Amino acid sequence: MKTKLAILVLLLLVACGTKRQVPIASADAPRMAIEIKYVGVPQMNVFAQPNDVAPVITTYAYTETVSILARQGDWVEVRTVDGSGWAHAKELIGTNEASALKGETPRFMVAPIGIPNNGGRGEIGLEAKVNSDGVVFEVATVKNTTGSEPLAIANAEALRNARFYPLIQKGQHAAFTYQHHVYY
Numbered sequence: 001m002k003t004k005l006a007i008l009v010l011l012l013l014v015a016c017g018t019k020r021q022v023p024i025a026s027a028d029a030p031r032m033a034i035e036i037k038y039v040g041v042p043q044m045n046v047f048a049q050p051n052d053v054a055p056v057i058t059t060y061a062y063t064e065t066v067s068i069l070a071r072q073g074d075w076v077e078v079r080t081v082d083g084s085g086w087a088h089a090k091e092l093i094g095t096n097e098a099s100a101l102k103g104e105t106p107r108f109m110v111a112p113i114g115i116p117n118n119g120g121r122g123e124i125g126l127e128a129k130v131n132s133d134g135v136v137f138e139v140a141t142v143k144n145t146t147g148s149e150p151l152a153i154a155n156a157e158a159l160r161n162a163r164f165y166p167l168i169q170k171g172q173h174a175a176f177t178y179q180h181h182v183y184y
Helices: 002-017 095-101 149-160
Strands: 035-039 043-047 056-061 065-072 075-080 083-088 108-110 123-130 136-144 167-169 172-174 176-183
Touching: 035 095, 056 075, 056 083, 065 083, 123 149, 136 149, 136 176
Parallel strands: none
Antiparallel strands: 035 065, 043 056, 043 083, 065 075, 075 083, 123 136, 123 176, 167 172
8 A cells, every 4th residue: 555655646746847848839930920011112121129339231222122020119020031120110111112113213312403494485295224232324315496495404414313213014123214304
């Protein structure tokens, strides 16, 4: 009887001393996105922490898809290849706006400055060649009915200093030619 009691006490001690394994979420398991947004700026920096002095861990380009994992004030935590990082929420746009931007219509990021005219009337037509990053690299005057060559040159220089959002065609940035008209 003492032997049975000793075995029973021993079994109870072993059973009480064993910790039960409770499954926990793995740190490596992907978190569910709370929202999907798109990059609305030419280049969006992703920081290690939600502040501008933290190291930049990666960047996303214009209209890229971003998974939002959490929000903290003006910051959003976004998924990256190596985990997550923090970006400014104001640099992201919704689906409708992203769809419009992915169209084939060029849009100025930095518009050409207006050139004042000293009394002449007419039209200046310019043709700009734009690379896949939205940078104007060549401008030609194709029409000038103002009679003022300096006015045409000033407008061409203003267009050369302009910047476009990258044009997206079939998911890729594309170079393009832009026709620009100024009326006086």
